[in-house]
Amino acid sequence: MKGIIFAFMGGACITLQGVANSRISQDIGIWQAATITQFTGFILALAILLFVRDGKSQGFKQVKPLYLIGGAFGAVIIFSEVTAIHQIGVTFTISALLIAQLCLTILIDMNGWFGVVKQKMKLPQFAGIGMMIAGVLILKF
Structure with missing residues (x-):
């Protein structure tokens, strides 16, 4: 049940983020909106990490380098989603x-x-x- 709740929360946040980014991009530009979104996401994730401390920092060495660029997909996601929202x-x-x-x-x-x-x-x-x-x-x- 917990998984379903988190999936719905994630889906709702994807939609809310897309709408917010679309609105921000109208005022300052798509890449500026992507930068702000990625930065605020980093700040929130860092704050949660410092508060929760549920992972192992030494585990970074075990992660394949290809997987460490996962966050970079966020910039493409934001650009694509905002552009699509504006058009369709x-x-x-x-x-x-x-x-x-x-x-x-x-x-x-x-x-x-x-x-x-x-x-x-x-x-x-x-x-x-x-x-x-x-x-x-x-x-x-």
């Missing part, structure tokens, strides 16, 4: 974003990329993605 609106942007996430996660699960255990995808999973795509198309048109 919040609802369609978030819908397309979720479909893209699900399609990529299916590929990751099917191929076992990034060290995840391979999962077999069956017709119901592909039907679910197809229904989501159909729903977004109906929503858009």
Whole structure:
């Protein structure tokens, strides 16, 4: 149950962040909005880290260097999401974003990329993605 609650919180925050970034970017620019967003996210994460202290700092040596650039994806995410919101609106942007996430996660699960255990995808999973795509198309048109 906890996982579902956190997933809903994350989804809500993605939407709120996209809308806030879109508004900020209208006033100061997309890359400036991305910079502010990444910086404030860093400050919050650092504050939580200092308060909670639930990890191991010596574990950095064990992380593959490729994975340490994960935060850099945030800049691309912000730019892409803000640009899309300006062009196609919040609802369609978030819908397309979720479909893209699900399609990529299916590929990751099917191929076992990034060290995840391979999962077999069956017709119901592909039907679910197809229904989501159909729903977004109906929503858009």
